[in-house]
Amino acid sequence: xxxxxxxxxxxxxxxxxxTLSSLKSDAWAGFSVGLVLIPQAVAYATLAxxxxxxxxxxxxxxxxxxxxxxxxALLAVGPAxxxxxxxxxxxxxxxxxxxxxxxxxxxxxxxxxxxxxxLLGAFRLGRLSNLVSQPVIVGFINAAALxxxxxxxxxxxxxxxxxxxxxxxxxxxxxxxxxxxxxxxxFGFGALLLLWATKKFFPRFxxxxxxxxxxxFLSWALGYxxxxxxxxxxxxxxxxxxxxxxxxxxxxxxxxxxxxxxxxLISFTEAMSSCRVLARKRRERWxxxxxxxxxxxxxxxxxxxxxxxxSGSFSRSALNLYAGATSAWATLFxxxxxLLCLLFFTDLLFYVPRTVLAAMIIMPVFSLFDFGAFxxxxxxxxxxxxxxxxxxxxxxxxxxxxxxGVVAGIGLTMVCYLYxxxxxxIIEVSEHKDGxxxxxxxxxxxxxxxxxxxxxxxxxxNFLTGAALERFVTEQISESQQxxxxxxxxxxxxxxxxxxxxxxxxxxSALKGMGVDLYVTAIKKQVWDVLDDAxxxxxxxxxxxxxxxxxxxxxxxxxxxxxx
Numbered sequence: 001x002x003x004x005x006x007x008x009x010x011x012x013x014x015x016x017x018x019t020l021s022s023l024k025s026d027a028w029a030g031f032s033v034g035l036v037l038i039p040q041a042v043a044y045a046t047l048a049x050x051x052x053x054x055x056x057x058x059x060x061x062x063x064x065x066x067x068x069x070x071x072x073a074l075l076a077v078g079p080a081x082x083x084x085x086x087x088x089x090x091x092x093x094x095x096x097x098x099x100x101x102x103x104x105x106x107x108x109x110x111x112x113x114x115x116x117x118x119l120l121g122a123f124r125l126g127r128l129s130n131l132v133s134q135p136v137i138v139g140f141i142n143a144a145a146l147x148x149x150x151x152x153x154x155x156x157x158x159x160x161x162x163x164x165x166x167x168x169x170x171x172x173x174x175x176x177x178x179x180x181x182x183x184x185x186x187f188g189f190g191a192l193l194l195l196w197a198t199k200k201f202f203p204r205f206x207x208x209x210x211x212x213x214x215x216x217f218l219s220w221a222l223g224y225x226x227x228x229x230x231x232x233x234x235x236x237x238x239x240x241x242x243x244x245x246x247x248x249x250x251x252x253x254x255x256x257x258x259x260x261x262x263x264x265l266i267s268f269t270e271a272m273s274s275c276r277v278l279a280r281k282r283r284e285r286w287x288x289x290x291x292x293x294x295x296x297x298x299x300x301x302x303x304x305x306x307x308x309x310x311s312g313s314f315s316r317s318a319l320n321l322y323a324g325a326t327s328a329w330a331t332l333f334x335x336x337x338x339l340l341c342l343l344f345f346t347d348l349l350f351y352v353p354r355t356v357l358a359a360m361i362i363m364p365v366f367s368l369f370d371f372g373a374f375x376x377x378x379x380x381x382x383x384x385x386x387x388x389x390x391x392x393x394x395x396x397x398x399x400x401x402x403x404x405g406v407v408a409g410i411g412l413t414m415v416c417y418l419y420x421x422x423x424x425x426i427i428e429v430s431e432h433k434d435g436x437x438x439x440x441x442x443x444x445x446x447x448x449x450x451x452x453x454x455x456x457x458x459x460x461x462n463f464l465t466g467a468a469l470e471r472f473v474t475e476q477i478s479e480s481q482q483x484x485x486x487x488x489x490x491x492x493x494x495x496x497x498x499x500x501x502x503x504x505x506x507x508x509s510a511l512k513g514m515g516v517d518l519y520v521t522a523i524k525k526q527v528w529d530v531l532d533d534a535x536x537x538x539x540x541x542x543x544x545x546x547x548x549x550x551x552x553x554x555x556x557x558x559x560x561x562x563x564x
Contacts, residue, residue, distance in 0.1 A: 011290060012068040015328055022326045029325035030333025032206055033076060033316050037334060038341050039212040040316070042232060042349060043357040044079035047148070048087040048308045049097030050106060052232050052349070055079050057240035058307035059338045062298040066310070067331040070294030071287040072275040074325050076316035076334070077298050081365060082141070083267045083311040085148050089402035090259035094252065103306065104246035105256065110309040111245065112260030114299025117268055121292030129288070132269045135384040136409035138373045139391025140266065140402075145368035147399055152358040155230070156192075158184025180228050184355045187224070191215060191359035199363070204322050208360055212352060219351040230354040235346040239339075240305040262403035263309055264296075271295055271312030278317060315364050383416045424459030426472045429489060431557060437489055437549045448557040451482055456489035461496045461527075466503030473507060477516060484516055487552055491522030501534045508540065519544045521552040 007013045018026070037059050045055030059078045066077030087106055088097070095101040120128060154162040158181045162170055174181050191211050198207030218224070225231045272288065279286050299309050320330055341349075378385035390412055395405025430445035432438040437454060438445065448454055453476050459465050477483045508518045520540065523531070531537050537545070546552035 025324040026330035027333045029323035030330040032323040034334040034337025035209045036206045041079045043360040044084040048084035053235045054307040057305045062302035062310045065301040066298035071290040073328040074320045076313045080311040080313045086263045089400040092400040106308040107245045107303045110303035113264040114296045116264040117292045118296030121289045126288035133413045135387040139388035143392045143395035145365045148365045155358040156188040187353045188355035191356045195363040215356040232352045267311035274312045274314045274317045421464045424465040426457045429454045429456045451484040454487040458492040461500035463499035466499045487519045496527045521546040
């Protein structure tokens with residue numbers, strides 16, 4: 001096998017050879033990200049309804065696989081808030097969080113979503129991820145941010161059944177033990193305040209690390225757990241148990257397929273935004289199909305590690321960049337940090353209050369809120385704003401099955417797309433003073449000749465637009481009995497299908513029956529090839545075809561109407 005083939009299947013062979021200087025920078029950045037990743041991985045595991053240890057499992061082998069087979073050197077692959085929330089939403093109606101059945105379903109969901117991404121990348125279908133349009137992303141992410149915050153408030157204040165019991169019952173419970181709520185809220189809101197302060201005044205400082213160390217120390221020193229506070233608890237030391245997934249019923253497999261596909265699209269859209277930002281800042285290229293392969297393999301690896309789906313993390317990728325990482329070698333130092341924690345230091349996480357984990361989840365979510373995006377979409381295109389709003393509302397209403405919001409958004413996007421293209425821009429044109437054919441109404445231009453009408457369609461000529469073109473031409477002729485020639489300007493037509501060819505054939509036949517000649521100008525090559533193969537070029541005749549608009553004007557325009 002040639003060297004080219006090897007690097008195609010093992011892209012990490014393209015990594016630049018490290019120098020002592022670059023290794024120092026990568027080591028500093030890698031350990032900085034690793035120290036943030038450890039508590040964040042545990043927090044996102046709880047958000048996904050998984051045991052705390054699986055967060056660290058998801059941050060080890062999957063991260064390694066993602067960077068080895070990905071295309072963006074500084075993309076931080078691992079547990080992410082949005083993917084974790086999708087896991088929780090997909091599984092909440094099928095099992096109890098953190099149970100053996102829940103873990104088994106999460107493992108299969110990770111494998112399926114990873115296989116979907118891998119196949120999309122392997123078959124060079126990365127652009128299919130664009131089906132999740134910007135309005136859908138805006139609606140879903142804002143809804144997801146709201147749901148994430150709401151889901152963490154009970155843990156933040158120490159009232160786990162805040163939204164599941166009546167207000168009277170909740171108030172009675174708080175009144176019965178107000179010290180527990182006060183203690184838990186103090187840790188939670190204190191963590192939020194400290195995270196906000198470090199982000200605002202020291203944006204490059206790993207505030208999550210400071211909060212974790214300080215909260216752990218205070219929890220141990222003040223006896224938070226003995227006083228009834230919820231802490232992370234025991235996390236088993238050692239490497240992830242690489243085992244085959246637990247068997248589940250075929251019905252459950254079918255339930256996971258749709259959720260896995262939506263998770264694959266959403267998580268990759270999230271990763272793509274990070275890749276684009278990194279590529280712009282570093283002025284380097286990245287391959288979306290190769291990144292799909294890397295992300296897909298990372299999810300599969302996470303499944304076989306007994307963990308949940310991973311994704312690219314924007315916050316950790318940004319930290320990677322700000323900390324001075326120069327290459328993918330920084331991720332290897334991040335992995336070393338996680339590995340050391342799994343082997344020797346999991347005991348240090350025992351006293352981390354769960355309310356602090358909730359704060360670690362809530363704080364980054366604030367950056368996901370962008371309700372101003374709805375207003376921008378409304379000003380640009382009202383149908384896009386409607387798509388975003390429908391996605392937002394369906395995601396909220398369909399909770400916990402959040403993927404239905406994305407499905408609804410994609411469906412409405414397709415409907416709006418078809419509706420827009422069923423109404424193409426078709427106008428009558430005439431000669432402008434600059435010698436080109438322009439909109440007659442806009443520039444108040446007379447016709448090229450009294451017996452001639454020039455029509456331009458600014459769209460593909462296909463099953464959606466053909467009838468509209470034929471109707472427009474027929475209506476124009478019916479309004480003026482003196483029309484004996486029609487010039488069809490197709491310079492804006494980039495594509496034509498069988499229905500488009502049939503439209504031209506029937507239009508020519510109908511016009512001929514009315515004693516009207518059809519002329520065509522500026523046919524593009526790809527359209528010409530289709531018309532030529534269909535035999536329509538020969539039927540129309542070379543004397544009725546012009547290569548350019550100027551040629552058509554010179555041949556057909558009435559000299560009395562020539563522009564000066």
